Amino acid sequence: MKQNRMVNILFVAPCIFAFVMIIIIPFFFGLYFSMTDWNGINNAANFVGFNNFRNLLSTPDFLYSFLITIAYTILSIVFVNIVSFTLALIVTSKLRRRNFYRAGFFVPYLIGGIVLGYIWQFLLNNILVGIGNSLAITALQTSFLSLPNSVIWTMAVVNTWQYAGYIMLIYVASIQSIPASLMEAASVDGASYVSRVFHILIPMMANAFTISLFLTLTTSFKQFDMNLTLTNGGPATRFLDVPVKASQLLAMNIFSTATANRMAEAQAKAVVLFIALLVVSLLQVSINKKKEVEM
Numbered sequence: 674m675k676q677n678r679m680v681n682i683l684f685v686a687p688c689i690f691a692f693v694m695i696i697i698i699p700f701f702f703g704l705y706f707s708m709t710d711w712n713g714i715n716n717a718a719n720f721v722g723f724n725n726f727r728n729l730l731s732t733p734d735f736l737y738s739f740l741i742t743i744a745y746t747i748l749s750i751v752f753v754n755i756v757s758f759t760l761a762l763i764v765t766s767k768l769r770r771r772n773f774y775r776a777g778f779f780v781p782y783l784i785g786g787i788v789l790g791y792i793w794q795f796l797l798n799n800i801l802v803g804i805g806n807s808l809a810i811t812a813l814q815t816s817f818l819s820l821p822n823s824v825i826w827t828m829a830v831v832n833t834w835q836y837a838g839y840i841m842l843i844y845v846a847s848i849q850s851i852p853a854s855l856m857e858a859a860s861v862d863g864a865s866y867v868s869r870v871f872h873i874l875i876p877m878m879a880n881a882f883t884i885s886l887f888l889t890l891t892t893s894f895k896q897f898d899m900n901l902t903l904t905n906g907g908p909a910t911r912f913l914d915v916p917v918k919a920s921q922l923l924a925m926n927i928f929s930t931a932t933a934n935r936m937a938e939a940q941a942k943a944v945v946l947f948i949a950l951l952v953v954s955l956l957q958v959s960i961n962k963k964k965e966v967e968m
């Protein structure tokens with residue numbers, strides 16, 4: 674018994690060591706540096722307490738980035754899960770070549786966020802604008818990425834195009850785990866397809882919705898690579914009478930602060946992002962788990 678326990682410890686030890694060295698220790702170092710005035714250049718770092726966190730409340734660009742990150746996350750959660758659930762219904766139906774479509778819907782997820790951003794930037798800034806000018810379509814003559822009111826919606830659509838295929842697989846696995854006899858019995862009883870989806874599939878897929886919402890929420894809240902290459906934070910707009918970048922999400926705001934040699938301030942923003950993501954994720958999982966029990 675003791676020998677088996679030692680063997681288990683030896684197998685787990687490398688993972689624990691890596692977790693401690695890569696996650697735990699840097700996390701506590703980050704907490705410390707968020708309470709200093711470290712600029713990333715000088716080795717000296719004076720302890721300033723919670724001054725960096727207090728200053729964030731009066732920083733318009735941080736407040737704006739935080740708000741639009743929440744807005745972008747909500748849009749992404751709605752778009753991604755609606756589209757992915759619809760695609761899952763399509764590829765689990767009796768449609769011919771559904772396996773081909775399943776693979777095709779998943780392919781965009783394999784494209785890296787950096788490449789994805791450049792591809793869609795070219796499509797939106799050149800192809801669509803060119804079509805708009807050629808056909809005299811006013812709505813397409815200006816790039817959606819250059820309009821402060823539409824850029825977040827555009828980013829959410831691009832994220833949906835990439836991420837929906839991945840979330841679709843979770844829904845597909847959940848649908849296939851539901852006994853086909855239930856759907857057949859409901860069909861024999863005269864229930865329409867829409868009724869079967871809402872009264873049989875969705876209640877029995879509660880666990881899949883919990884996982885999918887969690888993944889979409891955390892991924893959207895931490896969005897960086899696509900934000901960097903697609904918009905680079907632009908265009909410019911105003912918030913609290915101060916110029917800010919209209920599409921600079923929180924992760925990119927942290928990156929921009931760090932590259933400006935304001936490392937302690939950037940670390941304080943990162944801590945706020947971590948706490949916000951932790952609280953929201955725990956609330957989301959808790960609420961969804963309660964709904965699973967009710968269903």
